[in-house]
Amino acid sequence: MTVLLIMLPMALLLAGFGVYAFIRAAKAGQFDDLDTPPLRAVFDDELEGKGSSGSG
Amino acid sequence: MSTLAVETSAGRRARAACSCSHCGLPVPAGLFEEGAAEQFCCAGCRTVWGVLHAGGLEQYYRVRAAVEAPSERARTTGARYEELDDPAFRTASVRELEDGSAETDLLLEGVHCAACVWLVERLGRVTPGVIESRVHVRTRIARVRFDPERVALSRIARALDSLGYPVHPARGQAARDARTREDRRHLIRVAVAGALAGNIMLLAVALYGGEIAGIDPLWDGVFRWVSMGLGVVSLAWPGRVFFRGALAALRTRTAHLDLPIAIALLAGGAWGVTNTVRGTGEIYFDSLAVLVFLLLVGRWVQHRQQRAAADEVGLMLTLTPTSAVLVAEDGSTRRAPIESVAVGSLVEVGPGEVVPADGVVEVGHGAVDESLLTGESAPVSVRAGSPVAAGSVNMTTVLRVRVAAVGEGTRVARLMRLVAEASERKSPIVQLTDRIAGRFVLVVLTLALVTTVIWTVRADAHTALEHATALLIITCPCALGLATPMAMSVALGRAARMRTLVKSAAALEALARPGAMVLDKTGTVTEGRMSAAWFEGDDRLRGIAAALEERSAHPIGRAIVAEAPSRPAAVACEHLSGRGVRGRVDGGLAAVGSPEFVADESGVAVDADAVRRALDAGLTPVAVWAEGIGSGVFAIGDRVRDDAAEAVSALRAMGWSVRMASGDDPAVVGKVAAAVGVTDAEGRVSPEGKADLVTRLCAASDRPVVMVGDGVNDAAALAAATVGIAVHGGAEASLEAADIYISEPGVRPLVELVRLARSTKRTIRICLGASLTYNAIGATLAMCGLMSALLAAVIMPISSLVVVSIAVRPLKKRGGVR
Structure with missing residues (x-):
């Protein structure tokens, strides 16, 4: 059972990392517009180079 | 045109006898060009087609074919958009970025599908100098980043217009950004609360399992401490909103749902920390974390729905014109944003346009519709020297207006101040949940007190506090906080669909x-506009009246024209201001106008009975007469x-x-x-x-x-x-x-x-009934000391689930309101 002493902090760390990633994504505006990106993805056929990230 | 292009066009024509090269709709016979490779149904489609091909964006047609059957005619307005280059607009709505580029938000009419997004986001191809354009398909707002050295904003707007998306400056960018940030904070709170609740639940499973099957005291302690750590974070971070709301409610001495929630969270949290430190007794953090999460979800759902409605109204505000045509000293005109209109300047107001500021007519005569300002349905006639107010609509010919008051000084602004005063005086609506919350707090606190006293007498103070805390948590108005927003957001969604x-x-x-x-x-x-309520007389007279009124810009004349299915040609028309029109139709003399005028013209009497009936109904009688046919009477007015x-x-x-x-x-x-x-x-x-x-x-x-x-x-x-x-x-x-x-x-x-x-109210009542029943049962059990942490953990989510499913379902089943 002592394995839990490692597992528990690790699990919490992982969860914390997930939450941190989500917060960063939300603050970067990844969830501002959930309607347009699916439409945008339909026509990524041409090679346009840089896929720009969300607006700040 | 290359051979290849001709061949493909010919092939296309073979499939659809003659459809527009851009939108695919049939080409009207009058616009068909013999022998041309490309055919267009309208000038708008021709423009868009030209722009797409010149810019190497022909792929648009492939893209569009993949998403929908083309069916909409391109709309181009051909406006110059000079007002967007005005310094006043630039300072108000264009943001300078650090790298020398500039950014602004534009509202695009007509953006609705994947092909539109594809096209707008490739704006840089047809307009050099545009660095990036991103469009939001639901709000139809495009954020355009461009190099102000290389391209003027008006040129960008003209390019978008020529693609078939008329442009409106999207004002209120700062407010929109603030709302977006608020949305993000909401979402983050929900996510953090969810993650914490999930992890605490995992630990709770171990703890409950241990309670039943036995657990090493060391691990029991570890799990409890970790639960406490996560639980305190949940209360202090996402849960903070409830404490803030409760404090505000206390300060303003109003009942608010946040108050009972905050009490339960505070009591549960305090008791949980005490028990963790003491190493015995319930810790409650699982219930509390789930509570915080569910309540936040409910709020978020309702917030999103209301936000969507507010956005939509904001967009409609953006669509109202915010520019004016300024006349310079030398008589030249230019379109400028409303901000640069000053007292003493001369503005030109075209037919159908809104007067941008209060002033006095200097050149021109005609009629303006002041119904938005006064409620009067009949247009008011104006001539040089007549005052006009901002917000009225010019119905007839071009007017030049010397501006006497702008912005705060206008009559509209004075009315808006009245609006502000009225909304300040008005007391806010107390929602049912908040009304109940007030009594709820009282009842629960009384019960908690009773429990404490009884158990202090029967057992000891410690047991008493334990049972009181269990009572506070089990009665926490989760269903109130979750079901009501859910039911409301379902209703708001239904309303939006109507x-x-x-x-x-x-x-x-x-x-x-x-x-x-x-x-x-x-x-x-x-209806708020003039139309013909009825007509009495020979049906041919309708067409004749319309022919005579064809050139008329007066609302009554327009109503007669709109009413006629087809009209012959009229010649030698003579407009007699305020009386009517006479001319020749199909060779015979004809006249239309006030009954007296027509009687004078024709020498025959107009149907007096019809005239009286029109007047009795509050309508304006308009007579028409034609040689060899006779006379008839229109009743024209603002129809009910x-x-x-x-x-x-x-x-x-x-x-x-x-x-x-x-x-x-x-x-x-x-x-x-x-x-x-x-x-x-x-x-x-x-x-x-x-x-x-x-x-x-x-x-x-x-x-x-x-x-x-x-x-x-x-x-x-x-x-x-x-x-x-x-x-x-x-x-x-x-x-x-x-x-x-x-x-x-x-x-x-x-x-x-x-x-x-x-x-909706009925649904909310049922939800409240169900949740109060649960609370009554829970409170009884807690008061009797029968409420174990496990039972609480089971009852709480089940009660929420039941109440939420009631909130969402009945509306759907009953088919709502129709």
Whole structure:
């Protein structure tokens, strides 16, 4: 059972990392517009180079 | 044209006999060009096609074919958009970025599908200097980043216009950004609360398992401490909003749902920490974390729904014109944003345009429609020297207006101040949940006290506190906090599908209880524009009248033209101002105009009975006569909507008292009121008078007072009313002042809205009943000391689940309101 002493902090760390990633994504505006990106993805056929990230 | 292009076009023509090369709709015979490779149904499509091919964006057609059958004609306005280059606009709406580029938001009409997104985001291909354009398909706002050194904003706007997306500057960028940040904070709170609740639940499973099957005290302690750590984070971070809300409620001495929630969270948290430190007893953190999460989800759902309605109204405000045509000293004209119009400048107002500022007509004569400001349905004639007010619509020829007042000084602005005062005076609607929350807190605290006293006597203080805490947590108004927002957001969604935008859930709730409803006349009960109610005489006369009035810009003339199915050609037309038109149609003499004028012209008597009937109905009689046919009479006026009478009686049947208040002539108001079955009607009511009437009604009873209107003259009353409802075609002032905006014409949506409010209230009542039952059972168990942490952990989510499913389901099953 002592394995839990490692597992528990690790699990919490992982969860914390997930939450941190989500917060960063939300603050970067990844969830501002959930309607347009699916439409945008339909026509990524041409090679346009840089896929720009969300607006700040 | 290359051979290849001709071949492909020929092939395309073989498939569809002759469809537009851009939109695919049939090409009208008159526009068919013999032998041309490409055919177009309209100038707009030709422009867009040209731009796409010149810019190497032909792929658009492939993209579009993949998403939908093309069906919409391209709309290009050909506007110059010079106002976007004006320094006044640049400082207000264009942001300079660090790298020397600039960014602005533009609202694009017509963006609706993947192909539109594809096209708009490749704007840089046809307009060098555009660095990036990103469009949001739901709000139709494009954020364009460009190099101001290389390209002017007006050129970008013209490029978008030539692609078929007319451009409007999207003002209020700062407010929009603030709302977006608020949205993000909401979402983050929900996510953090969810993650914490999930992890604490995992630990709780271990702890409950240990309670049943036994657990090593070391691990029991570890799990409890970790639970506490996560639980405290949950209360202190996402849960903070409830404490803040509770504090605000205490400070303003109002009941708010946050108060009982904060008490439960605080008591549970304190007891949980104590028990963790002591190493024995319940710790509650699993229940608390789930509680925080569920409550936040409920709030978030409702917030999103209300936000969508507010966005939609904001966009409609953006669509109203915000530029004016300035006339310079040398007589040249240029379009400039409204901000650069100053007192003393000369502006030009074209037919159909809105007068941008208060002033005096200097050149031109015609008629302006002041109905939005005054409620008067008949246009007012103006000539050089007549005053005109901002917000009125020029109905006829071009007018040049010397500006006398702008912005804050205009009559519209004075009316808007009235709106601000009215909304400050109005007391906010107390929602059912908050009313209950007040009593709820009292009852729960009393019960907790009773429990503490009883158990202190029967056992010891420690057991007493333990049971009291369990009581506080189990009775925490989770269902109240979750079910009501859910039911509300379902209702708001339904309303949005009926094209009714509800800006606050409280307003919808207030509509459930019948009270007094005050209807505006012009544009609400009536259509708000001139049309022919009926015609008596030979049917050929309709066409003849239309032929004579063809060139007329007067609303009555337009009504006659709109009414005729087809018209012959008229020659030698002579317009006699204020009287009528005479001319020759099909070789014979003909005349149309006031009955006296036509009688003079023709020498025959006009049907006096028809003229009287028109006057009796509050309509304007217009006579028409043609040589060899005879005479006829049109009755023209602002027609009462077809559904008005039925809607009024439906509202009556639901217990509402309906009255009418209008700025129009009392005789006309009386007739319209009689036609729809309203007995209590007032005419010539000033905007202040309407607001007073509403305030008086509000003071007279505790029942809701609903104002329904469309104009600037209604705005103050809309703001003063318990619930202000702006209807289709309203002015921006009324949109801002109202709680609810109905974007479908007619009075019928009003009835549906009231029905929706009633069914929503019923659902909420059922939810409350169910959740109070749960709470009563839980409280009893807790008071008897039978509420173990495990039982609490099971009952809480089940009760929430049941209540939420009640909140969401019945509306769906009953098929709602229709």
